[in-house]
Amino acid sequence: xxxxxxxxxxxxxxxxxxxxxxxxxxxxxxxxxxxxxxxxxxxxxxxxxxxxxxxxxxxxxxxxxxxxxxxxxxxxxxxxxxxxxxxxxxxxxxxxxxxxxxxxxxxxxxxxxxxxxxxxxxx
Amino acid sequence: xxxxxxxxxxxxxxxxxxxxxxxxxxxxxxxxxxxxxxxxxxxxxxxxxxxxxxxxxxxxxxxxxxxxxxxxxxxxxxxxxxxxxxxxxxxxxxxxxxxxxxxxxxxxx
Numbered sequence: 001x002x003x004x005x006x007x008x009x010x011x012x013x014x015x016x017x018x019x020x021x022x023x024x025x026x027x028x029x030x031x032x033x034x035x036x037x038x039x040x041x042x043x044x045x046x047x048x049x050x051x052x053x054x055x056x057x058x059x060x061x062x063x064x065x066x067x068x069x070x071x072x073x074x075x076x077x078x079x080x081x082x083x084x085x086x087x088x089x090x091x092x093x094x095x096x097x098x099x100x101x102x103x104x105x106x107x108x109x110x111x112x113x114x115x116x117x118x119x120x121x122x123x
Numbered sequence: 124x125x126x127x128x129x130x131x132x133x134x135x136x137x138x139x140x141x142x143x144x145x146x147x148x149x150x151x152x153x154x155x156x157x158x159x160x161x162x163x164x165x166x167x168x169x170x171x172x173x174x175x176x177x178x179x180x181x182x183x184x185x186x187x188x189x190x191x192x193x194x195x196x197x198x199x200x201x202x203x204x205x206x207x208x209x210x211x212x213x214x215x216x217x218x219x220x221x222x223x224x225x226x227x228x229x230x231x232x
Contacts (some may be wrong), residue, residue, distance in 0.1 A: 037167075037219075043217055045159075045167065045210055047221035059219055095166055100178070108214035109157045111178060113166035 002026040002112045004096045009117030016086050020117050022079040022096030030074035033099035034107040038092035039116070046095070047085050049081065052106060064090075086121045095116050125150045127211055129225035135232040142198040144227045146198075146211035151191045158187055158196045158213045160205075167210065171196065198229075206231050 008020040022034070036048040049070040050059045058070055069082040079096055094117050097110035126149040136142055146156065154174040169178040171187035174194060184199040190221040197207055211224040 044226045045161075045212075045223040047212075047223065048130065050221070057218075100169065100172060106219070107172065108155075108219045109169060109172040109212065110159075110167070111169045113168075115166055 004098065004112060004114035005104065006094065006096050006114045006117035009119045011120045011122065013123050014087060014121055016121070017084040018086065018119060020081040020083070020094055020119070022114055023078065024048070024077045027098070028102065029077040029078050031102040033101070034072060034079045035097045035099065035110060036070060037095045037110065039095070040092040050108070051079070053104060068092070083119070088121050091119060091121045112117055124220065125152065125213055125222060127213055127222060129211060129224035129227045130229060131144055132225070133228045133230060135230050136201055137232045140202050142201055142205070142229055144196040144209055144229070146194040146196070146224050148192045148194070149231050150215060152185050152191050152213050153196065155214045156189070159210045159212060160207045161210065162207045201229070205229065
C-alpha cells in the first residue's frame with residue numbers, strides 16, 4: 001500500500017524557518033518525481049515545488065522561489081521541503097504528492113497524497 | 124502563466140442527477156489537464172488525467188472531455204459520496220508550471 005506521511009509542521013514566526021519531511025513507503029520511491037502542494041485554510045490548492053527522480057530537475061512556484069528548497073533522499077525514501085523567510089501567506093497545509101508516472105518521465109499529475117502537515121506562520 | 128477558471132463555483136444538485144463541471148484555460152493545454160476530488164478533511168484524489176483518462180479505481184460515472192482551452196468533468200449520476208469540491212489542474216510541457224483552478228463545490232440540493 002502506498003503511503004506518504006508528512007511531518008515537521010508547526011507554528012513559526014514570520015521570517016522563521018521550518019523543514020517538512022515526507023516518509024514514503026509501499027512503492028519504489030526513487031522511481032517517481034515527487035511534489036509539494038499546499039492549501040491555505042478554506043482555500044484552493046497551490047502547487048509549490050517538484051523534484052525529479054535523481055534530483056536532476058527541480059521546479060518551484062514563483063511564490064516560493066528563493067525561499068523554499070525541495071530535496072530528496074532516495075536511500076531512505078524521504079522527501080523534504082526546507083522553508084525559510086516564512087510569511088503569513090505561507091500558512092497552509094502542505095501535502096506531499098507522488099507523480100503518477102514512474103521512471104525518468106514525469107506526467108506532472110499527482111496520484112497519491114499524504115494527509116498533509118499544517119504550517120502556521122504567525123507572531 | 125496559464126490561468127484556469129472553473130465554473131460554476133457551486134453546483135447544487137440532488138443524488139442521481141448529472142453534474143457538469145467546466146474548466147477553462149487562458150491558453151491551449153492540448154489534453155494536459157487533470158481533475159481531482161477533495162472531501163472535507165481529506166487529501167485530494169486524482170479522478171481524471173490527460174483530459175479523459177480515468178485514474179485507477181475511479182468509477183465510470185466520472186468522465187472527462189475536452190481539449191485546448193475548454194474541459195468538462197461529468198458525473199453521470201451523483202452518489203452521496205460524490206458531494207465534494209472538484210479541482211482541475213494543468214501542466215505545461217516544459218518547464219512544468221503546474222497550477223490548479225479555483226474549484227467547484229458540488230453540494231446537495
